[in-house]
């Protein structure tokens with residue numbers, strides 16, 4: 001078609017050229033006939049033969065088309081190209097060349113238009129095809145997604161990694177295995193365990209505060225107590241009562257109340273994140289806290305003494321109400337869109353009826369009095385070396401390992417906490433397992449333990465301060481920190497000084513009350529010996545740093561100065577605690593229970609305590625002699 005058109009156009013331009021050349025139409029009838037035939041062929045190609053005949057019949061050009069007369073055939077062409085059935089004027093012979101030029105031009109335009117249209121249509125078809133393919137692909141993906149769920153190759157791979165991580169946490173699972181499960185497994189805390197059980201077993205269990213050193217089984221005991229009490233007939237706790245544990249040091253009061261894991265909070269609807277349904281309708285949704293999770297069970301707050309004071313006050317309010325109330329300026333009680341559960345939360349609050357158990361390593365005097373007054377108290381004691389050894393033995397059995405003789409004793413020389421003892425055992429287990437990696441039965445050797453102790457740079461908890469020999473100007477005192485009693489070494493040197501101008505030196509870091517005891521001692525020495533310490537240079541030293549405060553080293557300091565001054569050697573297996581008055585009276589001090597424990601652990605044979613503290617000596621105490629004194633003379637008799 002294009003070739004024909006080109007030929008036509010070429011021919012046309014040649015004709016125009018010849019016209020220009022000759023200035024007139026001078027073409028034979030034969031030429032015109034050929035041209036008319038050619039134009040009909042072009043038209044037939046353009047429309048298709050059938051369509052051309054149909055068109056011709058509509059335009060009443062069919063007879064003209066098939067006519068023998070050139071003029072009529074040209075008239076037929078005119079009707080067809082101009083789409084005009086009213087064309088009735090038969091063209092004259094001399095007009096034919098001009099008419100044919102006009103027809104040619106119109107057909108050329110039509111061909112050109114059709115060709116452009118065809119190209120456009122092709123482009124449109126291509127685009128549509130492309131879109132269609134994309135659409136099909138999209139639908140396919142959608143169907144794959146719907147049938148495969150939210151996962152794809154990437155997410156499944158990540159899930160597999162996570163699952164593998166969960167399966168390969170031997171240490172944490174070992175700690176779970178070793179966690180005591182029955183009351184008998186809580187070692188060395190029989191009284192405290194009984195106390196906990198009794199307080200939880202009643203129909204009206206009270207809130208409880210547990211005092212005691214770190215790592216001696218407070219958390220484990222609380223957990224075990226709940227599980228045990230659940231099995232009692234008429235128990236206050238049902239089988240599914242929760243035990244919710246949280247660390248008080250991590251709980252902070254957020255003044256904007258945006259997050260409050262303990263008591264719960266209400267977010268502005270726009271911050272509700274994934275909960276788009278509520279965010280879009282502007283309904284605030286309260287987020288419940290641990291107090292609600294603990295409903296009907298126990299909320300255990302470790303290190304409750306470190307808890308933020310404001311948050312603690314809010315918690316006390318919840319203890320009273322047994323319910324948590326939520327408030328939000330976004331809450332509209334009239335809003336019909338508000339789901340019923342949200343309405344109920346805002347209007348009635350959420351139940352939070354639980355027993356609070358708080359554990360602390362602090363002294364009771366440092367605990368918020370309002371909290372103390374709402375709680376009954378239980379004291380956990382420090383563990384004795386035999387207790388640590390028993391914990392290790394139990395752990396060995398649970399881990400199904402053999403312990404070489406001496407393993408328990410070595411560990412108990414280095415730690416006084418059950419948790420630390422367990423950690424050393426687990427490290428030693430790792431050593432043994434590495435050494436005997438091909439063996440089924442693991443045996444932990446003393447050398448494994450010693451290697452762990454070396455790599456952890458641990459030193460024996462009790463240094464060798466006690467001895468059976470006597471020494472001059474040296475005495476063992478007793479201190480207490482965080483429920484742990486310990487033995488202090490106090491030494492004194494006395495030098496003849498300038499008369500009346502001698503000096504007394506004491507550790508710079510000691511507290512003022514401890515320093516006062518040195519001056520009290522000077523008065524007592526004068527009463528005892530008639531000597532004035534101002535004639536001497538006296539140097540008092542607490543070995544290992546003077547972190548001591550309070551007056552409880554007064555008696556020990558006085559005895560040590562006396563010994564140095566009068567050159568009287570003192571027993572080194574005796575430890576002394578008590579305040580000294582300037583009249584030489586021995587006054588009561590705090591922490592007697594812990595101090596006696598610390599002394600026993602250090603191998604002390606005899607402790608001297610103030611008479612007024614005698615009631616605090618634990619009943620049934622064995623392995624150590626306790627002598628109560630009320631004067632310096634009595635005390636001296638017990639140590640000289």
Ligand SMILES: Nc1ncnc2c1ncn2[C@@H]1O[C@H](COP(=O)(O)OP(=O)(O)OP(=O)(O)O)[C@@H](O)[C@H]1O
Pocket residue numbers: 175178179180185186187188189213214215216217218219220221302303359391417418419420422
């Ligand atoms: N008296 C104990 N009897 C048996 N096992 C104990 C004892 N004390 C500690 N353990 C072991 O140490 C682990 C840690 O003890 P737990 O967390 O109960 O101590 P805690 O007193 O609550 O310590 P903290 O106050 O520092 O949290 C326990 O899982 C247990 O294996």
